[in-house]
Amino acid sequence: MAVVGILVICLSSSLCLYFLLALIRVLHTLWWTPIRIQYQMGSQGIKGPSYRLFNGSTKEILNLKKEAMSRPLGLSHDILSKAQPHIHSWINKYGKNYLQWYGPQPQIVITEPELIKEILNNRDSTYPKEEVKRYVKKLLGDGLVTSEGEKWAKMRKLANYAFHGESLKAIDIRSDFQDSFWEQLLGREEHFSDDDEIGFDNIEKFLYTQVSWHQDANASQKISVQDMVDECKTFYFAGQETTNSLLAWTVFLLAIHTDWQEEARKEVLNLFGHQNPNPDGITKLKTMSMIINESLRLYPPVLAIIRKAEREVRLGKLTLPAEVLLFIPNIALHHDPQIWGEDVHLFKPERFSEGVAKATKNNMPAFLPFGMGPRNCVGFNFATTEAKITLSMILQRYAFTLSPAYVHSPFQLLTLRPQHGVQVLLHSL
């Protein structure tokens, strides 16, 4: 009996000890570490909304977003307070750099150009990308957007070559290939199950069969079929939604600024007449480049660029704790009157008449639709060329105005989207 008693006491004490240790661990993660980081950053002048147990700032962010979505916006381009109301409100309250919380995960929101340059131009892996969730990896593949280190360097070199200006001159051939590629993929849709997991696996199998022929004989250039599959997914998902967003907002802007629509059409007809756009003409579309840049400034498809401080690190005069996320809301810089002037919220493509460097007065982080530094958008040329071709072909055929049915409500769902679509009235020319 005595032995059983001792065993019971030992077991219950071990259980108690286990629960105590687990509790200490939970408290350490959910309470002690956030409070310590809040204090550490506060003492360096980086303030922010108080950390709340479990939620961090997420509840406040959701409430602010809900409230913003219920407010009508008219046709104003002053969209920061609508699309990212927490950032708008907290930059005003706490300053250019502040601390917010995604649950217990600290995020330092950074809008000071010098710090942004230091983070995004870094080449020694001090500020890697944040680790992506499993489902995001499944969607994007372990391709350029998410990979790091040697794998990233090798794939980036190949991608730089593929997206180089000269390579893009074959864009018509490529788009034909893409159409048939995705048509085939969609044509097989009936074989996919409704279950996402199985659907993705099927897409992956399909990509395997399609790309296995594309193996380079030169061993140093060789990439695995898995790499090819991952890059196909990456380019599709990184390129599709973003370019859609750019086109939607540009059509919206031209539909309400018909003087610029007319200017753009004149340029297109001068260069191409009623023929399909050609590579040489595309490089000469100056007015259209200005319009696209102004559209990307007011309505950037990607609203923020995120990095992580891998270890404790010095950034400018700040000491950042390890594992803190660095959140760069490019949309806030694009809408900053201190950078762009009092007319910051007006659509004025003429800002870009002498190029991006002049428009930003060589302050590169002022305009970051495609990021900057070694991990900037590899598809930048492809995306702008695609947009120029599409807009040229629309302008050659139609004049368009905004439909009275349109409701202006830019909101974020991965990219910056028009919540209810962009309805326009097309007038055949």
Ligand code: HEM
């Ligand atoms: C208007 C259209 C687009 C916008 C606004 C855009 C924006 C961006 C931004 C801001 C980044 C940097 C992300 C970061 O630093 O964390 C990025 C990276 C990337 N983009 Fe785009 N993108 C566009 C179109 C495309 C297209 C068409 C492709 C491919 C066909 C593409 C492929 C990529 C890839 C692979 C990366 C990761 C590059 C790396 O980490 O080395 N993007 N994009």
